[in-house]
Amino acid sequence: MAYVLQQLLSKSAKAYPEKIAVWARGRSVTYRELDERSNQMAHLLRKQGITKGDRVGLFFPKCVESVVSMLGVLKAGGVYVPLDPQAPADRVGYIIGNCGIRVLITNHEKREVLTPETLELLESCISTDQAENGKDGKLIPWSMLAEFPADHAPEVSLIETDLAYILYTSGSTGRPKGVMLSHQNALTFVEWCAEEFQVRSEDRLSNHAPLHFDLSVFDVYNTLEAGATVYLITEELALFPTSLANFIETQGITIWYSVPSALMLLLLHAHLTPEKLKSVRTILFAGEVFPMKYLRQLAEMAPAAELYNLYGPTETNVCTYYKVERERLASLEKLPIGIACANTDAFAVTDDGRRAAQGETGELCVRGPAVTYGYWADPEKTQKMCVPNRFEQNFEEKMYRTGDLVTMAEDGNFYFLGRRDSMIKSRGYRIELGEIESALLSHPGVREAAVLAVPDEIVGNRIRAVVAIHVPDSLKPIDLQQHCSTRVPKYMIPEVIELCVELPKTSTGKIDRVKLAAKDPAKEPVSVR
Amino acid sequence: MIESAAVKDQIREYVIEEFAKTKGINQVTDQEVLTKNGIIDSMGIFRLVAFLEETFNVRIGDEEITHDNLESIDAIEKLVISKAKK
Numbered sequence: 001m002a003y004v005l006q007q008l009l010s011k012s013a014k015a016y017p018e019k020i021a022v023w024a025r026g027r028s029v030t031y032r033e034l035d036e037r038s039n040q041m042a043h044l045l046r047k048q049g050i051t052k053g054d055r056v057g058l059f060f061p062k063c064v065e066s067v068v069s070m071l072g073v074l075k076a077g078g079v080y081v082p083l084d085p086q087a088p089a090d091r092v093g094y095i096i097g098n099c100g101i102r103v104l105i106t107n108h109e110k111r112e113v114l115t116p117e118t119l120e121l122l123e124s125c126i127s128t129d130q131a132e133n134g135k136d137g138k139l140i141p142w143s144m145l146a147e148f149p150a151d152h153a154p155e156v157s158l159i160e161t162d163l164a165y166i167l168y169t170s171g172s173t174g175r176p177k178g179v180m181l182s183h184q185n186a187l188t189f190v191e192w193c194a195e196e197f198q199v200r201s202e203d204r205l206s207n208h209a210p211l212h213f214d215l216s217v218f219d220v221y222n223t224l225e226a227g228a229t230v231y232l233i234t235e236e237l238a239l240f241p242t243s244l245a246n247f248i249e250t251q252g253i254t255i256w257y258s259v260p261s262a263l264m265l266l267l268l269h270a271h272l273t274p275e276k277l278k279s280v281r282t283i284l285f286a287g288e289v290f291p292m293k294y295l296r297q298l299a300e301m302a303p304a305a306e307l308y309n310l311y312g313p314t315e316t317n318v319c320t321y322y323k324v325e326r327e328r329l330a331s332l333e334k335l336p337i338g339i340a341c342a343n344t345d346a347f348a349v350t351d352d353g354r355r356a357a358q359g360e361t362g363e364l365c366v367r368g369p370a371v372t373y374g375y376w377a378d379p380e381k382t383q384k385m386c387v388p389n390r391f392e393q394n395f396e397e398k399m400y401r402t403g404d405l406v407t408m409a410e411d412g413n414f415y416f417l418g419r420r421d422s423m424i425k426s427r428g429y430r431i432e433l434g435e436i437e438s439a440l441l442s443h444p445g446v447r448e449a450a451v452l453a454v455p456d457e458i459v460g461n462r463i464r465a466v467v468a469i470h471v472p473d474s475l476k477p478i479d480l481q482q483h484c485s486t487r488v489p490k491y492m493i494p495e496v497i498e499l500c501v502e503l504p505k506t507s508t509g510k511i512d513r514v515k516l517a518a519k520d521p522a523k524e525p526v527s528v529r
Numbered sequence: 530m531i532e533s534a535a536v537k538d539q540i541r542e543y544v545i546e547e548f549a550k551t552k553g554i555n556q557v558t559d560q561e562v563l564t565k566n567g568i569i570d571s572m573g574i575f576r577l578v579a580f581l582e583e584t585f586n587v588r589i590g591d592e593e594i595t596h597d598n599l600e601s602i603d604a605i606e607k608l609v610i611s612k613a614k615k
Contacts, residue, residue: 086566086567088553235564235565235567236562236564236565236596236600237596238571239564239569239570239571239574239596240574240594240595240596240599241591241594242591242592242594242595243595243596261571262571265571269575269591269594270591271591271592427571458572459572478550478551481550481551481552481553482550482551482553483553484553485551485552485553485554486553490552490567490570491570493551493552495551
C-alpha cells in the first residue's frame with residue numbers, strides 16, 4: 001500500500017509503462033517518461049540543495065512539466081507549493097518569503113514578473129522552457145535534466161505524516177495563508193475517491209481546476225493511482241465553452257471534476273447535447289453551491305452519468321459528499337452536501353458547544369487523517385481553527401472547525417446554511433473579504449473600506465466595495481482597482497467600487513454592513529460601472 | 530460600410546477600459562493574447578461579445594466564441610469585419 005504519493009506513480013509506471021499519463025497543450029508523457037523525468041528532477045533538486053521538508057515553488061502555466069515537477073519535488077523529499085501563475089508579483093513574493101522557497105520552478109516569462117526583492121530570496125530557478133536561456137546564468141534550463149539518472153530517485157526516507165504540498169488560500173488579515181498537507185492527508189482522500197468512483201486505467205480524467213486549487217489533487221493523483229490519463233485543461237481553453245465541450249467529446253473524457261460555474265458555462269453557452277457528453281460517466285463538482293435549476297439541466301445532458309456534490313475546505317480536502325439521487329432531482333429544493341467520506345468524521349457543533357441534533361444548526365467540524373496540521377508559520381491561526389476535540393475524553397486529538405454552518409436534515413444528509421465569518425466563494429475561489437479590504441486600505445488615499453459580496457446565480461458571488469476617501473474627487477474607482485491588482489489575484493478585484501466621504505456606522509461605531517448591503521445600487525447586473 | 534481602422538480603435542478602447550485597466554494593465558498591443566494573462570475572464574468573454582453585437586450590429590453565435598476568433602484585438606477585428614460584410 002502506498003504511504004507517500006510518489007508510490008502511486010511507481011506502481012503505475014511498472015504496470016503501464018507505455019500508457020499516456022498526462023496530456024496538456026497537445027503534448028503528453030507516458031508513465032515511464034513521467035517516472036524518469038521526475039527522477040531526474042529529484043536529482044537536480046538535490047543538487048540545488050533541496051532536502052527533506054524543503055519547499056519548492058511551481059510558478060508557470062499548467063503543462064506536462066507541472067506534473068513532472070510535482071512528482072520530482074516529492075521524490076527529492078521536498079514539499080511543493082503551486083503558485084497561481086496569474087497572481088500579482090507582490091502576492092507571489094509574499095508566499096515565496098512566507099514559506100521560505102529557495103528554489104523555484106518557473107519559465108522565462110513568469111520569472112520576469114518577479115520583483116528584484118523576490119529574486120533575491122531565490123538561490124536558483126529551474127526553467128520549464130525547452131530552449132537554453134542563454135545569457136541568464138541563474139536560470140537552469142529544462143534540458144539540464146538529461147544529465148541526471150533517470151532510472152532511480154534519490155534516497156530519501158519519508159513517512160506518511162511528512163508534508164507533501166502547501167496550498168495558499170485567501171487570508172482574512174490581508175495576506176494569504178498556507179495550508180500544510182501531508183502525504184497521509186492527500187492519500188486518505190485519494191483512496192476514498194479510488195473506491196467511491198472506481199477510477200480505472202481506461203479512464204480519461206479532465207483537470208479543469210488550477211493546480212493551486214485542491215480539486216486538482218483528485219485529477220492528478222487518482223489518475224496516477226489508477227494508471228489512467230489526465231487531460232490538463234489550460235486557462236485559455238477553459239474560457240471558451242464551445243471549444244471546451246468539443247474537447248470533452250474528442251478526448252473522450254470519462255470523469256469530469258470542476259467547480260459548478262464551469263459546468264454552468266457549458267450549459268448556458270456550449271449548446272450541449274447528450275451526444276457531446278456521451279463519454280462522461282462521472283461528473284464531480286465542488287467549491288460552491290450548484291443551483292438546482294442548472295443541476296437538473298446537467299442531469300438531462302448526461303442522462304447516464306453519476307453526479308456527485310463534493311464538499312470540503314482545502315484544510316480537509318473533500319470531507320462530505322452527496323451522490324445525486326436522480327429520482328429526487330425534481331423535488332429537491334436545495335442540494336445537500338451529504339455525508340462524511342470514509343475515514344473521516346464530520347459533525348456539527350452548536351454555539352453552546354454541544355453536538356447538534358438533527359435539525360439543529362451548528363458549525364461543521366471534521367476529524368480524521370485527511371485534516372491539515374494547520375497553516376505554515378502561523379501558529380495563532382492554526383490554534384484557532386485546529387482545536388482540541390473536546391468530545392474525546394481519553395486521548396488528545398485535534399479537529400478542524402470549518403466555519404461553515406450546517407444542519408443535518410431528516411434524510412440524514414448535511415445541508416450547508418452559510419458562513420460564520422466573511423469568507424465567500426466566487427467561481428469556486430475562496431475569498432476573504434478582509435484581504436480585499438486590507439488591499440484597499442493600503443492605498444494612502446483611502447480612509448475606510450468595506451467589501452461586500454453580491455450573490456450571483458452563475459459565479460456564486462460578485463465583489464462590491466464601498467470606500468471612503470480622504471479627499472473628495474481625489475480618486476476614481478479605476479485607480480483603486482489598479483491598486484488592488486498589485487496585491488490580490490484578479491478574481492478578488494472588486495467589480496464595482498463606490499466612493500463616499502464616510503461609511504455608515506452602527507451605534508457601536510462599527511461599519512454598518514447591513515445598511516451598505518441594503519444600499520446596493522441595484523442588485524443590478526454588475527456590468528454597469 | 531464599416532471602416533476597419535475605426536473598428537479596431539473601438540475594440541481596443543473597450544478592451545482597455547473595460548478589462549485591462551481594472552486589472553492593472555494600461556496597455557494592450559493588437560497582437561497580445563487577451564486570455565493568457567487573465568485580462569478577460571470567463572464572464573468577460575460574454576460581455577465582450579455583447580458589446581461587439583451591439584456596437585457593430587453583428588450577430589455572433591456561441592459556436593463562434595472561440596479562442597481563435599477572440600484571442601487578440603487583431604482577431605476580434607477580423608471577426609467583426611467578416612461578419613459585417615455578410
